[in-house]
Amino acid sequence: MDFLQSATGLALGLFMWVHMFFVATILLGKDAMWTVARMFEGYFIFGRPVYGLVSALVATIATLFVVHAALALRKFPANYRQYRTYRDHMKEMKHEDTTLWYWQVVTGFALFFLASVHLYIMLTRPDRIGPFESADRVWSDLMWPLYLVLLFAVEFHGGVGLYRLALKWGWFEGDGRDAAGTRRKLRIFKWALTGFFLVLGLLTLAAYMKIGSDHAPFYGQHYVPAAPSPRG
Numbered sequence: 001m002d003f004l005q006s007a008t009g010l011a012l013g014l015f016m017w018v019h020m021f022f023v024a025t026i027l028l029g030k031d032a033m034w035t036v037a038r039m040f041e042g043y044f045i046f047g048r049p050v051y052g053l054v055s056a057l058v059a060t061i062a063t064l065f066v067v068h069a070a071l072a073l074r075k076f077p078a079n080y081r082q083y084r085t086y087r088d089h090m091k092e093m094k095h096e097d098t099t100l101w102y103w104q105v106v107t108g109f110a111l112f113f114l115a116s117v118h119l120y121i122m123l124t125r126p127d128r129i130g131p132f133e134s135a136d137r138v139w140s141d142l143m144w145p146l147y148l149v150l151l152f153a154v155e156f157h158g159g160v161g162l163y164r165l166a167l168k169w170g171w172f173e174g175d176g177r178d179a180a181g182t183r184r185k186l187r188i189f190k191w192a193l194t195g196f197f198l199v200l201g202l203l204t205l206a207a208y209m210k211i212g213s214d215h216a217p218f219y220g221q222h223y224v225p226a227a228p229s230p231r232g
């Protein structure tokens with residue numbers, strides 16, 4: 001079960017890196033984000049959007065998410081006494097990795113609720129992904145407060161998760177002679193990565209909010225790229 005939790009965690013963590021870069025293409029311009037969204041719909045292969053492809057991808061990610069969350073429940077404090085013991089232990093030890101684990105549980109708990117809202121919308125409305133469509137959802141449908149909290153929760157949880165995986169399975173340990181040094185380097189890399197994705201995510205969210213507030217009078221209108229698409 002630990003292996004399965006690690007494997008689903010790794011898959012979700014790597015997915016989030018890719019996902020953030022695709023969502024952030026709005027920073028390269030509306031046409032760039034339009035092209036990426038159409039790509040996932042098979043538009044450039046079938047000549048028309050196949051929304052079922054996106055729903056199938058979301059269903060796959062949602063399944064990984066539910067399996068990972070169910071397995072992670074085994075690690076949650078089973079009662080208030082265990083929770084108190086951990087909190088007291090954490091305060092006494094002031095050991096960074098012990099404190100990180102506590103916030104891993106808190107952010108994991110938050111993701112149960114926040115990510116589910118997002119995943120359900122993506123599963124049921126794959127036809128509303130695009131520069132205007134996403135911006136309308138972020139601004140006029142008031143998804144930005146949820147995305148803001150979700151962004152911090154998922155970047156923190158994913159970053160700590162991948163760091164703990166590397167420690168747990170001994171990746172990057174080399175000959176193991178300088179385990180403390182490896183741990184220190186991994187921790188710096190983890191915080192740098194989390195910082196990078198938070199900045200990218202905040203800039204991206206600000207971009208969708210700006211486009212959404214400008215587009216509010218035309219809410220629901222689909223984006224049409226300036227240049228005609230290769231299929232006319």
Ligand code: HEM
Pocket residue numbers: 019023054057058059061065111115118119122128129130133134135137138143147150151154200201202204205206208
């Ligand atoms: C295949 C599944 C997924 C798809 C297709 C997807 C798609 C998208 C799209 C199109 C946006 C842009 C805003 C919008 O249109 O509403 C977005 C934003 C976001 N998604 Fe996802 N998402 C998926 C899974 C996830 C998961 C599992 C998480 C976290 C657990 C997540 C976290 C976020 C966050 C935090 C944002 C806001 C990004 C920002 O602007 O900083 N997404 N997603």
